[in-house]
Amino acid sequence: MAGSTIDHLISVTVFLGAMLIFISLFNQTLQTAILYQRHSALATKCSDLLDNMLLNPGIPEDWGKSDVTPVGFGLQDPEFTQYRLSPFSLMRLRSSVGEPVYYPRTGLTYSNITMGLGNFLLVPYSEAINYSAVAKLLGINGTYGFQLSITPIVTVSIEEIQRKNPLILSVKVTGVNFPLANAHISYCLLTIPIGGGSGSYPFYTIDYGTNFTDAQGSVPLSFPYVKQEVSYVFIVYAYLGGLMGMGYYEHVTYIGSYIIPFIDDFAEGRMLIAHSYDVHNDTDTAEITYNATFVVLAEDFTLRSMSVENSTGKLTYGIGWPYAYVTIPKNVRSNPGILVITYRKSAQETGVVLMPWGISSLAFPVVFGGDPTGQEWVATDIRQVTVNGVAYQAKLALWSLGG
């Protein structure tokens, strides 16, 4: 009798154990399958969302060129179709990587896309479009998180071979891991001669030119008229068969005090010019004078300089002339370009800073949205786009907030 009971007890236990093992294994397999399907749905959503962002200009269509808050989000250039993005709409996105800059003189905080000293894009938070507002406009607020990255494809690197007598620069154009041989390049060299001009404002000369890269994608350029070490900025656009990129290089003889441009009003094309001491509280408080110009890329791929309103002025830190304004003329405001501001402390101590008007003018990258780090699963999708002719790659990372 006792043997039979033990048999029963063992069989019940074994049966129960088998069932538990089956349930846990089966459940695990099913959960994996459900997760796979969820991730597949997320990938489809990512692709749809990226197209929704890139294939419509938003509402109103010209929100990038104005101060209005869009009521429909889209980045397409309203003057074109397909994957051609507006350089101005991209400029109004609040950067999620740059450290915000607070400027005490205006009491405003600025979204910061700064590509090294001397290349600034600072947009006031009041004018920049933030992540949560865009999530609402896209109808994904609280359900999905995203990060949109727009990165230039063509790299134009410039190396200074010789600083003076003559100035020699080497330009190298590369695509994605390959050199762009026989690419057409169009350049502009803005120099600030020592003691040039008769007034106290910096005097500059501009030289334009074109050339072609060799089989290695490189070309050396010599400027014999540069006899002494001077401050200069070299801007170059390179294009080959519809693929365009741009690069720039600056050399300054003085960086104790310098100019920091802030965007003040998109619709009016107005920039605020600040003294570096008032922004960073550096040690150098020297008074500096400035002279600004606006460089645009014409339809024939040549660079041209345009005058700006209130182009010259004087800045001191703190009191006196804490900041000034320069305005891009109305007739060229709708074109992307580069605001070049030369500054001067003395005849020998000069410098130059750049600010893009339209993100593509200096091929600045844009990172907008949340942080995908630490998310359980992130779907990504990419598109090749152009921004005012400059080739970029748009990448969207999407994750579910629903758990």
Place this chain on the structure above:
Amino acid sequence: MPHITIEYTILLPVLILQIFLFPLSAGWLMNIWVDSRRTLALQEAASHIGSSIQQVYYALNHTSVTAQLVTQKLDVPPFIENYQYTGNATLKSILDPELKSNKVLEITLRLETVGTTAKASVILGSNVMWKESTFVSSSANACIVAEKFANGTVCLFFGG
């Protein structure tokens, strides 16, 4: 005697119960999986239809596009696990002040026979109209129809 009682009144019924419990638990787990799979597939279809509607709207809303009627074939499966699904949509005004006069189109898909539902919302501009219509997945002509009028209004509805 106590051994016989334990054996026949407790252990034997437990064994017999387990014979039924085993397939029942398997079926229960399978149902959870099947429901999740269908819901996800339906949700994906709803989301894709929503995105397609949004893209058609924005394409027509472009100032360079004149008054015209366009149809967009939908890239969604006609059946989800052998069941057809139907859909309808309602257009509502948005109360959120940040979104101003925009409108939200709420799309609801329903898996026929099973009854599973999924919803997706898309935000459209103030110049949009929605014409009452039903989407039938198994229809060979299932599509989105969009008509732009001379005054800039865009009327959307399901075709087919």
